[in-house]
Ligand SMILES: C[S@@+](CC[C@H](N)C(=O)[O-])C[C@H]1O[C@@H](n2cnc3c(N)ncnc32)[C@H](O)[C@@H]1O
Ligand SMILES: Nc1nc2[nH]cc(C(=O)O)c2c(=O)[nH]1
């Protein structure tokens with residue numbers, strides 16, 4: 001089975017803060033899929049959005065060195081499995097499937113997640129959640145999931161409200177399948193409090209929320225705390241936290 005890969009590397013999970021379901025600070029092998037159907041203004045993985053332009057994928061030669069070698073796309077699933085196993089340092093908490101949008105290549109994603117489970121690893125799915133029918137296909141294989149709620153200011157797609165509702169539906173599906181799930185909202189200085197209230201109402205009683213400032217950070221601390229407070233007032237104080245992209249400050253992958 002073939003898939004369009006972007007990169008495979010070993011690092012620690014730099015996002016997710018301290019809410020339930022987060023794997024922040026856990027060592028993971030990151031499997032980044034090429035291709036995405038959204039177009040977030042601030043996407044830090046822009047070079048991988050158009051799958052057809054990702055002619056080769058890269059993999060770390062030695063774990064946690066940032067030294068890469070390249071292979072042509074599409075990748076062979078067996079090669080990706082071998083690459084993951086070569087990067088296993090024995091202390092890996094879970095395998096992170098990210099992108100791009102991993103659920104777009106649902107058949108190879110499912111096969112890969114199944115294989116990694118068979119080999120004794122936990123699966124951590126990083127998704128925009130906009131395609132609940134695809135999320136459903138891998139829900140039973142997912143141990144942890146970080147599902148983005150795309151703020152209006154991300155300008156990810158035309159019908160932003162419909163996207164948010166689909167993302168919440170994905171969270172519901174993952175929860176019902178028994179996964180540990182949290183929602184991640186990337187915020188900017190333009191994020192509206194009324195929108196935050198709406199996301200919080202949708203998530204209340206369903207999954208905790210982390211609020212992650214867009215990098216590079218431009219939002220003021222005051223604004224960030226106003227967003228936090230609004231979400232916590234709706235969802236309850238236990239179910240809201242902040243998340244920062246710590247890997248970017250530590251200059252690791
Ligand atoms: C590159 S995305 C890939 C997974 C999936 N497409 C998604 O958006 O959830 C991985 C994570 O990085 C976050 N992210 C990307 N660019 C960012 C930025 N400039 N600042 C903060 N978070 C960012 C996304 O919101 C998402 O949670
Ligand atoms: N260290 C590290 N943590 C991450 N958490 C989410 C990431 C992603 O791009 O999906 C990511 C990433 O690219 N690196």
Ligand code: SF4
Nearest residue numbers: 036038039040043100
């Ligand atoms: S959904 Fe994820 S990969 Fe796609 S553009 Fe947005 S942040 Fe980037």
Ligand SMILES: [Mg+2]
Nearest residue numbers: 044045098253
């Ligand atoms: Mg990233």
